[in-house]
Amino acid sequence: MAIIRWDPYRDMITLRDRMNRLFEDMGSQKTEDKDLIPGAWAPSVDIYETENEVVLAAEIPGVDEKDVEIKVEDNNLTLRGERKFEKETKEENYHRIERSYGSFFRSFALPSYIDQDRIEAEHENGVLKIRMPKRAELRPRKVRILKPVAAPAEKPKK
Numbered sequence: 001m002a003i004i005r006w007d008p009y010r011d012m013i014t015l016r017d018r019m020n021r022l023f024e025d026m027g028s029q030k031t032e033d034k035d036l037i038p039g040a041w042a043p044s045v046d047i048y049e050t051e052n053e054v055v056l057a058a059e060i061p062g063v064d065e066k067d068v069e070i071k072v073e074d075n076n077l078t079l080r081g082e083r084k085f086e087k088e089t090k091e092e093n094y095h096r097i098e099r100s101y102g103s104f105f106r107s108f109a110l111p112s113y114i115d116q117d118r119i120e121a122e123h124e125n126g127v128l129k130i131r132m133p134k135r136a137e138l139r140p141r142k143v144r145i146l147k148p149v150a151a152p153a154e155k156p157k158k
Contacts, residue, residue: 041083041100043128047108054114054132058106061126062099068123070130072116077130079106 043058058079060068068081085101110116115135122129 041102042104042106043079045106045108052134054111054134056108056130056132058128058130059126060123060128063126065123065128068128070119070121072110072119075110075112075116077108077110077119077132079108079128079130080104 043060045056045058047056063081063083071078082103083101113134114132118133120131
């Protein structure tokens with residue numbers, strides 16, 4: 001077993017780094033006085049690529065599609081919207097409120113091979129799918145390896 005010299009400063013630096021991360025995480029959440037819960041939220045997204053397109057799937061349950069704006073500008077896809085709090089029950093009757101409400105904003109840089117004029121979106125079962133087709137001329141294609149053509153044999157000289 002190796003003997004390790006105790007360094008009290010290393011423990012203090014580790015503690016300081018953890019505290020800094022904690023405060024950075026808390027500070028990164030924007031606070032707004034919106035409905036019952038202060039704070040902004042951002043929907044979770046999955047981004048995957050197929051042979052012909054890139055697909056972004058965002059979880060936005062409880063958000064009406066008329067409250068969502070999708071914009072493509074300067075090779076950026078911007079997703080903006082709002083989940084509204086339905087005040088069916090009086091605020092004092094709630095025991096717990098854990099879902100986030102208010103506006104959200106996400107922005108994604110688009111690859112250069114996306115055909116921005118053909119981007120489509122669909123909203124079903126709380127999932128917004130944005131399909132971004134690749135440009136045909138930039139899609140990967142297979143290149144065949146040709147066999148070399150044998151040069152005609154020379155006739156022997158007499």
